[in-house]
Amino acid sequence: MSTKTAWITGATAGFGAATVERFVAGGWHVVASGRRADRLQKLVDAHGADKVHAVAFDIRDEAALRAAIAGLPAAFADIDLLVNNAGLALGTATAQQADLAQWKQMIDTNVTALATMTHLLLPRLIERRGAIVNISSIAGSYPYRGGNVYGGTKAFVSQFSQNLRVDLHGTGVRVTSIEPGMAETEFTLVRTGGDQSASDTLYAGAHPIVAGDIADTIWWIANLPAHLNINRIEVMPVNQSAAGLQVHRD
Ligand code: NDP
Ligand code: 8X3
Known part of the structure; x- marks a missing residue:
């Protein structure tokens, strides 16, 4: 059997970095992308350029994305799996107090770049x-205070995934939306602009999801028999569950 290749976006931290490790350990070739070139280089140093091909660019930059695809070495050019993982939340302010530039960055990254990446790799x-x-x-299913645009971008990702399934009917291409709950990665550090204590406080005692949990989930999905498709999968820590509605009284 020929070696399979996965392109994992957001490979420099969190879920993406753990997924690179999982797939390389499983014998796949990995194209690893993200902005932080030093972290990508460490993946290449650890596993070898024959296993990991690193491409450092901002996923919002369509020209850079096209160049990365055009520049894939032959051993990494046949993509069997695209893991659209790169993404972020910025801020926890309510909509009426939120920063518009942060909203646009979330939409550009979580929605526009993800759709562009998908469109460009679909033929392969x-x-x-x-x-x-x-x-x-x-966050795409459960509203929470301050979730505004972040949750909106993730609702797009979930629905886009289900619509892709329909359009790809008959092609054999499988599509899955993974919907994780609270997970300790660099996510909260990014969301709070680098507040490590806010991140530590959020996760303290919660026994959150860890990056390897999601990497294992992706590995399981990717290695199911070819006739099976996991449409969507919601994963939470045991210590997290939904809370109720709120009522304001004048
Ligand atoms: P991390 O912050 O640890 O990792 C995010 C990754 O996304 C990094 O590798 C980062 O790379 C990459 N990324 C962000 N912006 C860009 C950009 N403009 N161009 C290229 N790469 C970019 O967070 P997580 O691992 O937690 O997040 C991964 C995904 O999981 C995200 O889509 C997030 O929304 C989602 N998620 C996270 C949950 C959580 O609680 N942690 C729960 C549910 C979903 P770099 O900075 O080097 O560019
Ligand atoms: C991250 C999960 O609940 O912090 O997508 O928004 S949450």
């Missing part, structure tokens, strides 16, 4: 009868 994925795993979030 169809050719390979491959798979797409999109990293959505419970």
